[in-house]
Amino acid sequence: xxxxxxxxxxxxxxxxxxxxxxxxxxxxxxxxxxxxxxxxxxxxxxxxxxxxxxxxxxxxxxxxxxxxxxxxxxxxxxxxxxxxxxxxxxxxxxxxxxxxxxxxxxxxxxxxxxxxxxx
Amino acid sequence: xxxxxxxxxxxxxxxxxxxxxxxxxxxxxxxxxxxxxxxxxxxxxxxxxxxxxxxxxxxxxxxxxxxxxxxxxxxxxxxxxxxxxxxxxxxxxxxxxxxxxxxxxxxxxxx
Numbered sequence: 686x687x688x689x690x691x692x693x694x695x696x697x698x699x700x701x702x703x704x705x706x707x708x709x710x711x712x713x714x715x716x717x718x719x720x721x722x723x724x725x726x727x728x729x730x731x732x733x734x735x736x737x738x739x740x741x742x743x744x745x746x747x748x749x750x751x752x753x754x755x756x757x758x759x760x761x762x763x764x765x766x767x768x769x770x771x772x773x774x775x776x777x778x779x780x781x782x783x784x785x786x787x788x789x790x791x792x793x794x795x796x797x798x799x800x801x802x803x804x
Numbered sequence: 805x806x807x808x809x810x811x812x813x814x815x816x817x818x819x820x821x822x823x824x825x826x827x828x829x830x831x832x833x834x835x836x837x838x839x840x841x842x843x844x845x846x847x848x849x850x851x852x853x854x855x856x857x858x859x860x861x862x863x864x865x866x867x868x869x870x871x872x873x874x875x876x877x878x879x880x881x882x883x884x885x886x887x888x889x890x891x892x893x894x895x896x897x898x899x900x901x902x903x904x905x906x907x908x909x910x911x912x913x914x915x
Contacts, residue, residue: 691847719903728891729848729905778847780903792838793903795847 688712689781691796698769699804706764706799708779714759715781719793720752723776735762769803776800808892813910822879824909826892829873834896837868837875842889842908851877851890879911887913 688711698704708718717736721729733754735741741754751773753765762781766773779796809827816822828837836855840848852859854866854875865878879886891908 689847721905728907729903731902731904734902776845780847792850792853795840795849798845798847800845 689715689779689794689796691777691779691799693799694797695800695802697802697804700770701768703765703767704769704801706766706777706779706801708762708764708781708796710760710781710794713781713794715762716759717782718756718762719780719782720754720762720764721778721780723778723798729778732764766801769801771803774801774803808894808906810890810892810906810909812907813912815912815914816882817914818883819881822882822886822911822913824877824879824890824892824911825874826877827874828892828894831872831894832896835872835894836896837866837872838893838895839864839866839875839877840891840893842891848891882911882913884913884915887911 690709690711692707696704719734720732722732723729731744732747732752733741733743735754735756737756737759743749751767753767756762764777776798778798780793782793807830836853838853839851841851842848852861852864852866854868856868856872859866867876877890889908889910891905893903
């Protein structure tokens with residue numbers, strides 16, 4: 686099946702620094718990518734929807750200047766957490782949907798997730 | 805987007821069949837039903853997807869009644885490694901639906 690890769694899987698940073706997380710679709714072209722964050726024992730919360738070549742659409746309550754999303758190519762989307770603070774510590778997950786994704790029925794492929802810890 | 809309701813948690817024993825039901829009373833005509841599995845510190849993994857009646861693959865079956873207001877994920881003969889959170893999602897895949905996750909069902913399989 687299709688593979689979505691996230692990097693880094695774990696990152697620890699100091700408060701005030703910015704962190705970039707990459708999400709790559711390895712064997713298909715991802716026209717749409719989604720970014721989520723997940724707190725311990727909680728469900729995934731959709732942060733934004735990213736379409737290739739256009740600005741991301743953010744969910745209510747998600748600061749677009751805080752969480753910068755770039756989807757410059759059909760295989761790469763990045764999430765940059767700017768001026769990170771301890772409350773931004775979370776598990777960030779991306780997913781991708783291709784033009785002819787999976788079996789053709791709109792299957793989403795998820796990355797492995799990236800755990801961010803802000804000290 | 806159709807809201808989904810699932811049991812918060814379920815317990816089972818190895819070798820048993822597990823059925824997890826999801827309610828989606830407001831499902832729309834173009835909506836599909838998709839189930840995902842998530843292990844701790846991993847991204848969700850696709851299990852099965854269906855529109856109506858019954859769908860079966862190598863890992864699970866999905867039962868959808870005629871009114872489509874609910875669906876049941878059936879896991880045959882679960883093992884300890886099936887302990888995970890299971891999410892039911894409903895949306896119009898052709899319309900580029902946003903994947904809004906509900907709380908999911910935490911399945912714990914005991915030896």
